[in-house]
Amino acid sequence: MATGVQQQSVAARGARRRRKVNWTPYLFILPHLILFIVFLGYPFFSGLYISLFQYDILRPAASRFVGLGNYANLFTPGTPQYQTFWNGLINTIEFVVYSVPPLVVIPLLLALLLNTRMRGVNLFRAIYFAPWALSGAVVALLWWWIFQSQGGLINYYLADLGMRPPRWLNTLPWAWVTIVVATVWWTLGFNMVIILAALQDIPDYLYEASAIDGATGIQAFFRITLPMLRPVMIFIITTSIIASFNLFIQPFIMTNGGPAQAGGGGGTESVMMRIYNEGFVRNLQGSAAAMSFVVASIMIAISYINFRVFGKRD
Amino acid sequence: MAATTPSRVAPTREPRISYRRKLLIQRIAIYIILVVVALIFLLPMFWMLSTSLKPKSQWFAREIQWIPETFTTASYQRLLNNQSTPIGLWFINSLIVGTIATTLILIIDSLAAYAYARMEFRGRKPLFALLLATLFLPGLMFLIPNFVTIARLGFLNSFTGVILPGLAGVFGVFFLRQFFEGIPRDLEEAAQIDGASQVQTFFRIALPLAKPAIATLAIITFLASWNDFLWPLLILKDRELQTLPPGLRTLQGAYTSEYGQMMAGAVIAAVPVLVIYVTLQRFIVQSVATTGLAGQ
Amino acid sequence: MGQMVDQFNEEHPNIQVTMTSQGEYYTQLSTAAASNTLPDVAIVHVDQVATQAFRNIIQPIDDLVGQIGVSAGDFPEPVWAGGEVNGKRYSIPLDIHPLTMFYNADLFQTAGISNPPTNRQEFEQAAQQLTSGDNNGFMITAGFPVAQIFATLLHQNGGSWFNEDGTKAAWNSPEGVEALQWMQQAQQNYSQPNLEVDAELNAFKGGTVGMVWNGIWQTTNLTGEGVDFAGQTAAVPQIFDQPAVWAGSHQFTRPVQQNADPCRDAAVAIFIRYMLDNSVTWARAGQVPASNAVRQSIVSGGAGGAGASASAAAGGAGASASAAAGDDASGGLLPSAALAQSVETAVFPPSVPGITDAFAPLDEAISAVMSGSATDIQAALNDAASRADQILAENQQNFGTAPQQ
Numbered sequence A: 001m002a003t004g005v006q007q008q009s010v011a012a013r014g015a016r017r018r019r020k021v022n023w024t025p026y027l028f029i030l031p032h033l034i035l036f037i038v039f040l041g042y043p044f045f046s047g048l049y050i051s052l053f054q055y056d057i058l059r060p061a062a063s064r065f066v067g068l069g070n071y072a073n074l075f076t077p078g079t080p081q082y083q084t085f086w087n088g089l090i091n092t093i094e095f096v097v098y099s100v101p102p103l104v105v106i107p108l109l110l111a112l113l114l115n116t117r118m119r120g121v122n123l124f125r126a127i128y129f130a131p132w133a134l135s136g137a138v139v140a141l142l143w144w145w146i147f148q149s150q151g152g153l154i155n156y157y158l159a160d161l162g163m164r165p166p167r168w169l170n171t172l173p174w175a176w177v178t179i180v181v182a183t184v185w186w187t188l189g190f191n192m193v194i195i196l197a198a199l200q201d202i203p204d205y206l207y208e209a210s211a212i213d214g215a216t217g218i219q220a221f222f223r224i225t226l227p228m229l230r231p232v233m234i235f236i237i238t239t240s241i242i243a244s245f246n247l248f249i250q251p252f253i254m255t256n257g258g259p260a261q262a263g264g265g266g267g268t269e270s271v272m273m274r275i276y277n278e279g280f281v282r283n284l285q286g287s288a289a290a291m292s293f294v295v296a297s298i299m300i301a302i303s304y305i306n307f308r309v310f311g312k313r314d
Numbered sequence B: 001m002a003a004t005t006p007s008r009v010a011p012t013r014e015p016r017i018s019y020r021r022k023l024l025i026q027r028i029a030i031y032i033i034l035v036v037v038a039l040i041f042l043l044p045m046f047w048m049l050s051t052s053l054k055p056k057s058q059w060f061a062r063e064i065q066w067i068p069e070t071f072t073t074a075s076y077q078r079l080l081n082n083q084s085t086p087i088g089l090w091f092i093n094s095l096i097v098g099t100i101a102t103t104l105i106l107i108i109d110s111l112a113a114y115a116y117a118r119m120e121f122r123g124r125k126p127l128f129a130l131l132l133a134t135l136f137l138p139g140l141m142f143l144i145p146n147f148v149t150i151a152r153l154g155f156l157n158s159f160t161g162v163i164l165p166g167l168a169g170v171f172g173v174f175f176l177r178q179f180f181e182g183i184p185r186d187l188e189e190a191a192q193i194d195g196a197s198q199v200q201t202f203f204r205i206a207l208p209l210a211k212p213a214i215a216t217l218a219i220i221t222f223l224a225s226w227n228d229f230l231w232p233l234l235i236l237k238d239r240e241l242q243t244l245p246p247g248l249r250t251l252q253g254a255y256t257s258e259y260g261q262m263m264a265g266a267v268i269a270a271v272p273v274l275v276i277y278v279t280l281q282r283f284i285v286q287s288v289a290t291t292g293l294a295g296q
Numbered sequence C: 001m002g003q004m005v006d007q008f009n010e011e012h013p014n015i016q017v018t019m020t021s022q023g024e025y026y027t028q029l030s031t032a033a034a035s036n037t038l039p040d041v042a043i044v045h046v047d048q049v050a051t052q053a054f055r056n057i058i059q060p061i062d063d064l065v066g067q068i069g070v071s072a073g074d075f076p077e078p079v080w081a082g083g084e085v086n087g088k089r090y091s092i093p094l095d096i097h098p099l100t101m102f103y104n105a106d107l108f109q110t111a112g113i114s115n116p117p118t119n120r121q122e123f124e125q126a127a128q129q130l131t132s133g134d135n136n137g138f139m140i141t142a143g144f145p146v147a148q149i150f151a152t153l154l155h156q157n158g159g160s161w162f163n164e165d166g167t168k169a170a171w172n173s174p175e176g177v178e179a180l181q182w183m184q185q186a187q188q189n190y191s192q193p194n195l196e197v198d199a200e201l202n203a204f205k206g207g208t209v210g211m212v213w214n215g216i217w218q219t220t221n222l223t224g225e226g227v228d229f230a231g232q233t234a235a236v237p238q239i240f241d242q243p244a245v246w247a248g249s250h251q252f253t254r255p256v257q258q259n260a261d262p263c264r265d266a267a268v269a270i271f272i273r274y275m276l277d278n279s280v281t282w283a284r285a286g287q288v289p290a291s292n293a294v295r296q297s298i299v300s301g302g303a304g305g306a307g308a309s310a311s312a313a314a315g316g317a318g319a320s321a322s323a324a325a326g327d328d329a330s331g332g333l334l335p336s337a338a339l340a341q342s343v344e345t346a347v348f349p350p351s352v353p354g355i356t357d358a359f360a361p362l363d364e365a366i367s368a369v370m371s372g373s374a375t376d377i378q379a380a381l382n383d384a385a386s387r388a389d390q391i392l393a394e395n396q397q398n399f400g401t402a403p404q405q
Helices: A008-021 A024-050 A069-075 A080-114 A121-133 A136-147 A153-160 A174-200 A204-212 A217-245 A249-254 A271-281 A285-310 B016-052 B074-081 B087-118 B124-134 B139-152 B159-168 B171-182 B185-193 B198-209 B211-227 B230-235 B244-251 B259-289 C002-011 C025-034 C046-054 C062-068 C077-081 C105-110 C120-130 C146-156 C174-190 C199-206 C216-222 C262-277 C279-284 C292-299 C301-312 C318-329 C335-339 C355-370 C377-399
Strands: C042-045 C091-093 C095-104 C136-139 C209-215 C231-235 C245-248 C250-255
Touching: A024 A285, A024 B087, A024 B124, A024 B139, A024 B159, A024 B198, A069 A080, A069 A285, A080 A121, A080 A174, A080 A217, A080 A271, A080 A285, A080 B016, A080 C377, A121 A174, A121 B016, A121 B211, A121 B259, A136 A153, A136 A174, A136 A249, A136 B016, A136 B244, A136 B259, A174 A217, A174 A249, A174 B016, A204 A217, A217 A285, A271 A285, A271 B139, A271 C025, A285 B139, B016 B259, B074 B087, B074 B259, B087 B124, B087 B159, B087 B171, B087 B198, B087 B211, B087 B244, B087 B259, B124 B171, B139 B159, B139 B230, B159 B230, B171 B211, B185 B198, B198 B211, B230 B244, B230 C025, B244 B259, C002 C262, C002 C279, C025 C046, C025 C250, C042 C046, C046 C091, C046 C250, C046 C355, C062 C262, C095 C105, C095 C146, C095 C216, C095 C279, C105 C120, C105 C209, C120 C136, C120 C174, C120 C209, C136 C174, C136 C199, C146 C174, C146 C209, C146 C245, C146 C355, C174 C355, C174 C377, C199 C209, C199 C216, C209 C216, C216 C231, C231 C335, C250 C262, C262 C279, C279 C292, C355 C377
Parallel strands: C136 C209
Antiparallel strands: C042 C250, C091 C250, C095 C209, C095 C231, C095 C245
């Protein structure tokens, strides 16, 4: 910068020109941008378009423009979509409410316990993180196996203790318990590792100062640790909400959306299962696209509120 | 934290012993909690292993046997010899898909992230805001249109079709941009003064510094691909092309109740990943610690 | 199935068949259709034939029926009818897989019951006798396969799923209510409340359950090596006035191909013929062959070979295959032999596209009743029927009246 003084007049002309022809940044973003346009931008609009039709990819000739009909179905009681869609959506929101607090609090507590120089901490960290390396299908299968009522581990030991165990997979709210347990067990490690890393970045002198001021460990936690963790916690809360909103494989395998409820729709059927069913089992792909957009709007609204509540970021 | 705080309290003479004892009790308590939690994490996996090694008639024995009364590898043999469940092939497929997807995402995303973090160009801010907004859209809404696109491009039933849409993801760009923004500008400016072009600066200065962040993204990306169920299920038709998650699902088909084989399949799918994980885990934690994400 | 295909390939060096099987099968079939990679032959469930036909995934097979050498008389009427859509034949039945009763013969013996029950009185008596302490005489879940059990009882009671042309649900009839009431009673008297899917199988394998009703495909799981005791199969007893049993059926279809190829068609015909004649091998896995001749050969042991070859005479490719059928059958009674008779009274849904969609509300209603979350049976069935009617109407509008390209 400072070296350019003598050459300024020469450079000035070049600079204006270079400004016009500096394609480097565009070349850098180009590969991603192209893919982004093809697989996120285009499908957004094509999905919007499809949602205005009765559409089946295998029967293009039978496509029929229905305007906002697919959306109207979702908001008109009595249509085949109405009950099951809202049931799925409410279930999914319920799951978000059940799963996000443990997915945030438990990793935080574990990270606090592990943020020491005690022996064996690395081993525990590895163990807690390990399930994240399993595929969702495996995790769901495993917990289904553990919770099933005949010879399943949990009921076996509960019966040993003289309790009358619930039918975990087939009654509410227990079916949610199984799905939340499986989910927390599966993904807790990721959140924990991120919190742990952030904890290790909090400078020691802050604690030393507060200790000199006579603060207890708990006071230090609320005055120093938690405020310092705020950006990370926002990140974790947001990603956990999004992940929980996309709930699919756990109920798909563990409960198949059950238990059935009077009036229609399974008690643990997620909205993603519903969209999958509409689009790929019933092959009403226009209607499925419309459902996706309604869900997306709600998710965006929730994310927005989340940011407003937790973060006055930047 | 609870354990480290007391060490900073200036000790007085008299309570020294009780302080030590307190510390000891505290440590024991922490260890007990850690061990109990560890058991919660390990026992299900052990149960999976144990079931996979039991003969068929003992899967539902009335007594719980943590250690099988009679060991048998029958479930594994049946699974591995069954032509309709080529689990070895699925494993390799998952590995291929995961590796290619991860490599490409790292290249594409690090380039884009650096540009969004460090370069001046028209439309930078609105473009990046647009990217960020899509982070909140549910993946499922792209399922059907992308399926149509992939079908039109002729990539159905191919790894290309499985990998391609994932490359458009925004998470990696966001994640790496956070990191690049955290690098002190001085280093890059110094390089540019020395006459390095933007491209050279990126490759010689920024990229080497970003190694830990890239390693973290690599692990996150690979595991996401490794675990992906729905998309490969829709795209891949041939049995020989399946990846593990949809492949394993066929073991739980409507007409089978081969729990031993399901558990054996789960073990086969899990063990190599766990081994890789255990060898790399120290690195994962360290790398997360040095990303912009954790250091804010 | 793999074994049969291997054998076919060995015996037909000029035709090579590779088999693939999939979870979420129909999704995969759609994918294959969208990518023009459909196979030459596909097995489709009977209740999916119309749907797949209307979605342009499979094409009429009328021109091959002669080559294959089959006709209506070779199969029980309902299973053959299931392959016809809009007056055209789309599929050839391979097997019938009925709802089946599995019983623990050891428990039966201890209780002094000599034969598996065949009617309501015998069934209820046996179930009552076997229910004591930790043991359940009969176990029924609140999920799969209660809809299949309901279908069996509904039809035994003279009811029907749908009206004649498959446009309206008809299960909310007095017959349907009575059937579901009986199920609820059986659950209260002999079973445990609110069991999840497969719980009855798992308990049965544990040896504490006298009888369960599930698909015949559970044979290898619940009999023979699968259990520590003598697990046996029998036809589901006739609880009401008429013989009837729910069943599924695997049917051979010819998927749509971009370019017609007579050579491939000929190979397809030969392959289907071969698989039909050798469906005894398939029967070992616990499926009942759809072909009358092969089924008779199972029941009567080795002697049935003659019947099989007789029916094969019409087929150009059948000659070598029929002999194999005879050999295989001589191995003695197969588990499915006990079921051979009952499949003649099997009931299948009407050949209407998207018909399985209309079952979803019924499945839910039955599960809701069996899990106790719905208490008014009539109301639950009514509600399911009205929702099914809407789905049927929507499907009609969606699919039109005939398959269109």
